[in-house]
Amino acid sequence: MGRDRSRSSSDSDDYYRSSRKKDDSYRRRDDRYRDSDRDRDRRRRSRSRSNSSRHRRPEGSQRGRSSRHGSDYKDTSLITRPSVASHFGTPPIDAADFDNWVTVLAKVDQTDNVDEARDKYRNFLTRYPNCYGFWQKYAEYEKKMGNLTEAKAVWEKGIISIPLSIDLWLGYTADVKNIKDFPIESLRDLYNRAIEIAGLEFQSDRLWLEAIGFERAVYIDDLCKGNAAANCKKIGQLFDKLLSTPTFHAASHLERYIQYLNTIEPHLLLSEKEYGEIMKMVCKQLDKQPEELIHHVQLNYICHTGENGMMNIVTESGEGTFPVTVNSLQHDPTALQIIRGEVIARRNRIFERNMKECEIRAGFEANIKRPYFHVKPLDYPQLFNWLSYLDFEIKEGQEDRIKILFDRCLIPCALYEEFWIKYARWTWKTYKSKTKTREIYLKAKTHCPSSLNLALSHSGFEESVENFDDAIKVLDNFRNEYPGYVLLELRYLGALRRKAEKDGHGSSIEYVLNQYEALIKDSQSSPNLHSFYSLKLARYHQKFRRDPKLAQKVLKKALTIDPFNLQLYSQYVDIAYSSDSMTELDVLQAFDVALDSNLRLEDKVRFSQRKLDFLEELGTNMNAIEDHRDYHYHLLGQIPDNVTIRTRFVNDPSRVTLMQPMPPQQPMMYSPQIQQPAMNMVPMMPMQPMTYVNQAPPTVQLTLIESPVTSSTM
Structure with a gap:
C-alpha cells in the first residue's frame, strides 16, 4: 500500500535502457497484501459518556480509538527519547472495510464502465489517500481507456497526496517521456520539481539517477543535432546536490561520478567559476598558459533517432x-589528470561529510520496517523510532530535513494523531504560517476524522491566534458528529467563555450558562456526570461571576441527585471557606450541610475536624468552639477500633503521652504490671498509665495533648 522501495541502479546512466521491461518500470508489489492477517476486533478508545440522549452515540457512527497501550521496548541505537508520550492507540480503521474496497477495485479495474470505475477509485482514495499503488492503478486504468489527459490529472493528484512517493514520480515521468515531441524544457521542469519536493527522501536514489540520465540523454541529443553549445553542466549540478544528500545508496554515488568524469572533458561538466579556478591552479602548477593546455578537435559520432524523437549515439x-561531426575541445593529458584529481578531491570532501550524516541516521533508518501506508497498526518499536528520529532532526535544526522527515513519517503513521499534532505545532513554531498549519490539520482530519485530540489541538491553535469563531466551529462540528466527549464539552464551554471575556458581551455569557445548564439537565440519568458538570458550573459562578451563593445553590441541587458524592460537599465547603463575601456563619452552615448528611462516619469526622480547625483559627465564639469540640469527640467515639483514618487526635501514637516513672528511691508498696493500651484503640482523650502508690486507690489522669510529645518510656 504505497510502498516506495529502494532499488540498486545499474552502473550505466543511460536514460533509455532497451532491456528495460514494462513490468520493471511499473512494478507490482508482491507484498501488497501480505498483511492480510489483520486484527478484526479493534479495541476502542474509552469515552466518558452518560446515558442521556446528548451523550449517546448515533447509530452507525464511527467509534473512536482504543485505550492506550504500549510495551517496554528499548533500543540502544536510539539516541533520544520522544518528547511526547510513547503510548499509542490503535488506529480507528475497519480492516474488513479496507479489504472490501480492495476486492471492489479489483473488479472495477476489469470493467469498461469508466464512470463507475472513477467513482469507486475516487471514493477509495478520498478515504485512503496514502495508498500509492491505487493511484498508479487508477492512472493506468485511465490510460488503458485512452484518457491520457485524465491519467495525467490522476498522477498529479496522487503526487499532491503523497509528494514523497518516488514510485509515483517515476511513473508519472515515464508516462510523460513516452509522449512524442513532448517539450524538453517541460520534462526538465518536471524532474526539477520532483527533485525539489522528494529529493531529500532517504530512498530517493532512483529519482536522482533518472534525472541525471534524462540530462545525459538531452546532452547526447544536442550533440547529434550539431549544437556547439551542448554541455553536461546540469548533470554536474545534479551530482553535486546528490553527493551532499544523505540517501540509502549514498556510498555508491561518488564512484558513479568519477566514472562519468573520466568519460568527458571537465569544462563540459563543471561550472564556469569552478573550472576557471581549477585551470588557474593548473596553469600555475605547470607554468603554462591556458592556450597551451587546450586543443580544438573534431569528434565523429554515429547517431540514431529514438521512438520519442530524441537522438542517441550508437556504436555501429x-x-x-547517420554520422555527425562535432567541434570540441580537449585538454592536455597531464593537465587533464591534474584537473580530474582536483575535482575528485573536492567532491570527496563533500562526500565524506555526507557519509557522516548518513551514519548518524543509519540506526533510525534501519528501524523503519514499513515505510509505506497500511491500515494494519504499526508495532510499538517503529512508532517509538519515528518519534525519536523526529526529535533528533528537530534538535539538529535543519528545517528542510525536518519537514521531509515529517512528510515521510506521515505516510506509514498517517492514522496516528500524535504525529499530526507534533507536525502542526512544529510548523507553527518554525514558520508562524497560519496557512501551512491549517493545511496540516486539514490533511490530518482526512486520516483521523474521529480523533478528539486532533480536534482539541486544531481548536487550540485557532484560539491561540485569536480566531475564536473558527476554534468554536471546529469543536462544534466534532461534538455534533461524535457526541459524548466530556473533555470536548469542557473545551467548548471554555472557548465560549474566553470569547465572551474578550468581547465583553453579556449575551455570550448567558449562552455559556445555558450550555452548562443543558449539560447538567441532560446528564441527570448519570449521577456522576451530573455532579461533574455541576462542579464545573459552580466554579464558573464562583470564579468568573463572583457569585458564591449561586455556586452553592448549584451544588445543593446536585446533592439531591448524588447525595453521597464527597467532592460536592468538599466544593460546597471550599466555596464558603475561600470566598471573601461569606461570613463566619456561612462557613459553619456549609460544614453543617456535610455533617447533617448521610455520608460515612469517617468522612464526617474529616469535615468535623476541618470545622474545628476553622473555629480554633478564625472563630469568634468560644461557646461554639467548645460545643463543637464535644460533638467532634462524640463522633470519634463512634469509630470502631478496626477503622483507621488520617486526622488529628485519632489513632496517632505520637499523641499518647505516658507519665514519667517515680524516682527509684521512693518506696513502692505495690506496682502491678499494667499492659499498655493498644495503639489502635481510640480513647476519648489520651490517657496516662495508672500508678498505685502507698497502696492508695488508683488515680486516672486525662490530658488532651495538643502537640505531640514522645515519652521516654515508649
Whole structure:
C-alpha cells in the first residue's frame, strides 16, 4: 500500500535502457497484501459518556480509538527519547472495510464502465489517500481507456497526496517521456520539481539517477543535432546536490561520478567559476598558459533517432543511423589528470561529510520496517523510532530535513494523531504560517476524522491566534458528529467563555450558562456526570461571576441527585471557606450541610475536624468552639477500633503521652504490671498509665495533648 522501495541502479546512466521491461518500470508489489492477517476486533478508545440522549452515540457512527497501550521496548541505537508520550492507540480503521474496497477495485479495474470505475477509485482514495499503488492503478486504468489527459490529472493528484512517493514520480515521468515531441524544457521542469519536493527522501536514489540520465540523454541529443553549445553542466549540478544528500545508496554515488568524469572533458561538466579556478591552479602548477593546455578537435559520432524523437549515439552503423561531426575541445593529458584529481578531491570532501550524516541516521533508518501506508497498526518499536528520529532532526535544526522527515513519517503513521499534532505545532513554531498549519490539520482530519485530540489541538491553535469563531466551529462540528466527549464539552464551554471575556458581551455569557445548564439537565440519568458538570458550573459562578451563593445553590441541587458524592460537599465547603463575601456563619452552615448528611462516619469526622480547625483559627465564639469540640469527640467515639483514618487526635501514637516513672528511691508498696493500651484503640482523650502508690486507690489522669510529645518510656 504505497510502498516506495529502494532499488540498486545499474552502473550505466543511460536514460533509455532497451532491456528495460514494462513490468520493471511499473512494478507490482508482491507484498501488497501480505498483511492480510489483520486484527478484526479493534479495541476502542474509552469515552466518558452518560446515558442521556446528548451523550449517546448515533447509530452507525464511527467509534473512536482504543485505550492506550504500549510495551517496554528499548533500543540502544536510539539516541533520544520522544518528547511526547510513547503510548499509542490503535488506529480507528475497519480492516474488513479496507479489504472490501480492495476486492471492489479489483473488479472495477476489469470493467469498461469508466464512470463507475472513477467513482469507486475516487471514493477509495478520498478515504485512503496514502495508498500509492491505487493511484498508479487508477492512472493506468485511465490510460488503458485512452484518457491520457485524465491519467495525467490522476498522477498529479496522487503526487499532491503523497509528494514523497518516488514510485509515483517515476511513473508519472515515464508516462510523460513516452509522449512524442513532448517539450524538453517541460520534462526538465518536471524532474526539477520532483527533485525539489522528494529529493531529500532517504530512498530517493532512483529519482536522482533518472534525472541525471534524462540530462545525459538531452546532452547526447544536442550533440547529434550539431549544437556547439551542448554541455553536461546540469548533470554536474545534479551530482553535486546528490553527493551532499544523505540517501540509502549514498556510498555508491561518488564512484558513479568519477566514472562519468573520466568519460568527458571537465569544462563540459563543471561550472564556469569552478573550472576557471581549477585551470588557474593548473596553469600555475605547470607554468603554462591556458592556450597551451587546450586543443580544438573534431569528434565523429554515429547517431540514431529514438521512438520519442530524441537522438542517441550508437556504436555501429545500421538502418536509420547517420554520422555527425562535432567541434570540441580537449585538454592536455597531464593537465587533464591534474584537473580530474582536483575535482575528485573536492567532491570527496563533500562526500565524506555526507557519509557522516548518513551514519548518524543509519540506526533510525534501519528501524523503519514499513515505510509505506497500511491500515494494519504499526508495532510499538517503529512508532517509538519515528518519534525519536523526529526529535533528533528537530534538535539538529535543519528545517528542510525536518519537514521531509515529517512528510515521510506521515505516510506509514498517517492514522496516528500524535504525529499530526507534533507536525502542526512544529510548523507553527518554525514558520508562524497560519496557512501551512491549517493545511496540516486539514490533511490530518482526512486520516483521523474521529480523533478528539486532533480536534482539541486544531481548536487550540485557532484560539491561540485569536480566531475564536473558527476554534468554536471546529469543536462544534466534532461534538455534533461524535457526541459524548466530556473533555470536548469542557473545551467548548471554555472557548465560549474566553470569547465572551474578550468581547465583553453579556449575551455570550448567558449562552455559556445555558450550555452548562443543558449539560447538567441532560446528564441527570448519570449521577456522576451530573455532579461533574455541576462542579464545573459552580466554579464558573464562583470564579468568573463572583457569585458564591449561586455556586452553592448549584451544588445543593446536585446533592439531591448524588447525595453521597464527597467532592460536592468538599466544593460546597471550599466555596464558603475561600470566598471573601461569606461570613463566619456561612462557613459553619456549609460544614453543617456535610455533617447533617448521610455520608460515612469517617468522612464526617474529616469535615468535623476541618470545622474545628476553622473555629480554633478564625472563630469568634468560644461557646461554639467548645460545643463543637464535644460533638467532634462524640463522633470519634463512634469509630470502631478496626477503622483507621488520617486526622488529628485519632489513632496517632505520637499523641499518647505516658507519665514519667517515680524516682527509684521512693518506696513502692505495690506496682502491678499494667499492659499498655493498644495503639489502635481510640480513647476519648489520651490517657496516662495508672500508678498505685502507698497502696492508695488508683488515680486516672486525662490530658488532651495538643502537640505531640514522645515519652521516654515508649
